[in-house]
Amino acid sequence: MKQGIHPSNWQNDCVVTCSCGNTFVTGGTKKAMQVDICNACHPFFTGEMRFVDRQGRVDKFQKKMQLAAAAAAAAASKAKKTIKTKAEAKSYKQILVEQQGELKAKKEAEAVAEN
Numbered sequence: 001m002k003q004g005i006h007p008s009n010w011q012n013d014c015v016v017t018c019s020c021g022n023t024f025v026t027g028g029t030k031k032a033m034q035v036d037i038c039n040a041c042h043p044f045f046t047g048e049m050r051f052v053d054r055q056g057r058v059d060k061f062q063k064k065m066q067l068a069a070a071a072a073a074a075a076a077s078k079a080k081k082t083i084k085t086k087a088e089a090k091s092y093k094q095i096l097v098e099q100q101g102e103l104k105a106k107k108e109a110e111a112v113a114e115n
């Protein structure tokens with residue numbers, strides 16, 4: 001064995017537990033490992049054609065979606081608050097219409113003053 005390249009915490013009694021319930025002992029740097037699939041339940045070894053559902057993947061995805069929904073709701077409420085705090089949040093179109101109205105009024109006043 002070459003010196004200085006192997007982990008010092010190597011153990012020959014690492015217990016591997018599969019999601020199917022199968023357990024076996026092997027060597028490793030950890031005391032215990034949790035795996036999703038093993039030789040007892042992998043379709044290659046069992047010979048059956050089935051969809052391999054990795055443990056916790058759907059739950060993880062649903063959790064992610066819930067977090068996303070919560071974040072979206074928070075963002076929406078924040079957006080509502082910012083509009084409320086500004087009291088009169090005018091749209092760009094409203095501002096343009098107001099300015100055009102002011103210009104028209106000025107021009108009419110000038111026209112009246114000239115005549």
Ligand SMILES: [Zn+2]
Nearest residue numbers: 018020038041
């Ligand atoms: Zn298994």
